[in-house]
Amino acid sequence: MQATSFISYLLLVTLCIDFFQNGTSAILRRQRRRMRYRGLRASSSEGRRSQRQPRTRLLAPVPVGPSIPLINIDDSVMGVFDSLVGLGGHESSYSVLPGKQGHCTANGMIMYDKAVWSPTPCITCLCSKGKVLCDTTMCHPLKCPTTIIPAGECCPVCSDIASSLDSSIISMDDLTELSGDSPEPSDIGDPVIRSSANAQGEKNELIRTEGVEFKEKAILKMNEKKRKRKGQKNRQKTYHKEEKPVTRKDEEGRPSYEEEELQTAKEKINKMKKERIKESVGEQEMQYESNEDDDDSVHVLRGNSFRVPPHFPIPVPPIETPLPSGCSISDTAVSCTNAKLTQIPPISDPDLTSLDLTGNVITAIPDEAFNGIPNLEWIDLSKNNLTSRGIGPQAFKILKKLKRLYLDGNMLVHIPSELPSTLEEIKINDNRLHAIDEDTLQDLKNLVTLELEGNKLNEANVSPLAFYPLKSLSYLRLGRNTFRIIPQGLPSSIEELYLENNQIEEVSEICFNHTRNINIIVLKHNKLEENRIAPLAWINQENLESIDLSYNKLYHVPSYLPKSLLHLVLIGNQIERIPGYVFGHMKPGLEYLYLSFNKLTDDGVDPVSFFGAYHSLRELFLDHNELKSVPFGIEEMKKLRFLRLNNNKIRTVPPERICRTHTRDDDDNDNSEEEEYRDSRLEHLHLENNRINTRQLSPHAFSCIRSYCSVVLKPQKIK
Known part of the structure; x- marks a missing residue:
């Protein structure tokens, strides 16, 4: 029981x-x-x-x-x-x-200390000592050109992978990432708790940023947000009077938890910067080896993607192309003479002003040949193998400061086009030029010197308007061509004209009508005769001082010479006679007369042949003729210093043909008397290679000459 x-x-x-x-x-x-x-x-x-x-x-x-x-x-x-x-x-x-101390409140819920939760799929929050710290989900960087975010996911994936997973995807460009700086109101509790989350999020952002170059920007951004949050807190006090506002320092004056965390983040960044600088010194040569690393490196900062260089940027000096062997550089000049170059060397130096490429085998000049040296002032491309087809139409156009261009000894058939208007001197001697059109030189208004010798130019292929645009031209060389007449259309600015070694037969009256400044005319080695020179061809020229008619077909000294003439060269003709008074109209008078290598005889020189030049002539060359005696009139030449009579047939020198005896009254004596005195200025007298018997010369023959060593008498041709 x-x-x-x-x-x-x-x-x-x-x-x-x-x-x-x-x-x-x-x-x-x-x-x-x-x-x-x-x-x-x-x-x-x-x-x-x-x-x-x-x-x-x-x-x-x-x-x-x-x-x-x-x-x-x-x-x-x-x-x-x-x-x-x-x-x-x-x-x-x-x-x-x-x-309970250390608990947190979020969206009306009480959280344990160290509790973790996700208010949204991509944001994670932590309860730490009564404060809520939130941050976005960390994503691994991707090395693919296009990244997308599949629906319901937080981190991006490569577009080729995502396309096979889900057709509904979100592009990175269309996505606005949430960060601790500006959270949605429904995501993270009250504004005070969000302020703590912002501080922690900024700390994580600074720590994760490996690009040191963004550090200053991040700190400035953080300070701006601190000021905004401070204004937010002041406004929050009005709506939340029963709460104790969060302050940066507690009652004991110590820094708050957020400031301690931010200070720790700053120290880590400074340490990271020092280590990065040390590493970059050793990585300087490797930092530009991989373009893929530079372009595709992505560092995630609180959910946002930034492209930053993986290494600290260190400037690298520009790579200079070494000069080819045989080239030398001095200050602003480069010389590559006879260096066997086949093309313009790839030089890049804006300070270079002079380039000498003489004696190479360069065949072409492309349009971009001088892009690296645009400030050149002088280029010498003489003695190369350049052709007109090989020179680009704009090869010289970039050279806005070019003044001198030498292209001698090439194979050009045309003058290069698009030449800079700054050019002052052009030399294209010894080429194959066979035409100059009226537009070829139209832009060269500053050109002073033009040399076109040794080509195939003549009056048929050179336009009468070819030289008209050259308003500054003063020096023109057209020697060794095939001109038969003086080129037409010479600019009024011309001062020196060289037409030697042509086939010129005539000098017409209109040749120099518009060249009032011309000073020198060289017509040697042509086919001129005195009767083919028009009487009005140059007699009225006021500045023409020198004419060279050597090695033509002249039989007499030409008449109607310019009034201003000072220098007349008639060497190597067949001149037999000097007409009387031929120099009488010249003012101030002829100073230099060269008649060497002609056929002058005693009968061809009249007593008045040198009339008008007695008081002006300084040099007289009569050597290599057929004179048998010293010509009359030499004793009247008071300024004569150089006299050549060598290589003639002279047998004797009469006492008064060179030195004339003068008489004068002596006022110091009561009785007048005659006495000889020397008044000749002769410094050089050549009588060698004649037929003079020096033992039979009169002791007064050279008495007017200051020094006997100035007289050359030996050797003689005595039979």
Whole structure:
């Protein structure tokens, strides 16, 4: 009987315990739902309450059933049952009882210290000592040209991979990443908690940024956000009066947790910068080897992608192309004479002003040949193998400062086009030029010197207007061509004209009508005769001082010579006679007369042949003629210093033909007397290679000459 009663008692106790536990579990579930509801309602109507204000009563008595008494559950019992429920896995919740230090509040929910949750798929939050710290999900950098984010994912993937996974994708360009700087209001609790999350997010952003060049920008951005947050807090005080605002320093004056974390981040960045500078010195030669690393390196800063260089940028000096062998450089000049070059060397030096490429085998000049040396002032390309086809139409156009261009000794058939208007001197001697059109030289208004000797130019292929645009031209050389007449259309600025070694037969009256400044005319080695020179060809020229008519077909000294003539060269003709008074109209008078290598005889020189030049002539060359005696009139030449009579047939020198005896009255004596005095200025007298017997010369023959060593008498041709 006693045994039966004992067993019945045990069964009754077991049933009561089971019923009590089930009821308690139900009560706890209802109380938690009620507490969560009350928290949400309180936060929306009254504002959020401080964590340090504990509630004195959390749960009211709830009737479980008619056979169970009312139960008041305190905080400790609630904590035990909450732990048991959590371990059982029936309801998993981060809500905890208020009043515990270190807990956090987010969206009306109470969180443990060190609790972690995700308000949105790509943001993770942490409860740390009563503060909520949130950050975006870290993503690995990708090395593909196009990245996209599949729907429902946080991190980007390569477009070729994602296209096979999901057709609904989001492009990186269209996605606005969430960061701790500006979270959505519904994502992370109240503004005060978001401020703490921002500080932690900025710390993580600075630590993860490997590009040191962005450090200053990040710090400036962080300071700006601090000022904005400070204004936010001042506004929050108005709406949350019951809360204690978060300050940067606590009651004891120590820095807040956020400032300590940011200071630590700054120290790490400074250390990282020092290490990066040390590493970059050794990596200087490797930092530009891979374009893929420079272009595709992506560093994620709080959910945003930035392209930054993987290394600290260090300037690299420009690579200079070494000069070819045989070239030398001096200051602003490069010389590659006879260096066997086949093309213009690739030089890049804006300071270079002179380039000498004489004696190479260069065949072409492309349009871009001088792009690296645009400030050249002088180019010498003489003695190469240049052709007109090989020179680009704009090869010289870039040279805006070019003044001298030498192209002698090439194979050009045309003058290069598009020459710079700054040119002052052009030499294209010894080429194959066979035409000059009226537009060839039209832009060369500053050209002073033009040399076109040794080509195939003549009056038929040179336009009468070819030289008209050359308003500054003063020096023109057209020797060794095939001209038969003086070229037409010479500019009025011309001062020196060289037409030697042509086939000129005539000098017409109109040749020099517009050349009032001409000073020198060289017509040697042509086919001129004195009767083919028009009387008015140059007689009225006021500045023409020198004429060279050597090696033509002249039989007489030409008449109607220019009035201003000072220098007349008639060497190598067939002149037999000097007409009388031929120099008489010249003013101030002829100074230099060269008649060497002609056929002058005693009969061809009249007593008045040198009339008009007695008081002006300084040099007289009559050597290599057929004179048998010293011509008349030499003793009248008071300024004569150089006289050549060598290589003639002279047999004797009469005393008065060179030195004339003068008489004068001596006022110091009462009796007048005649005495000789020397007044000749002769410094050089050549009489060698004649037929003079020096022993038979009169002692007064050279008495007017200041020094006898100035007289050359030997050798002689005595038979």
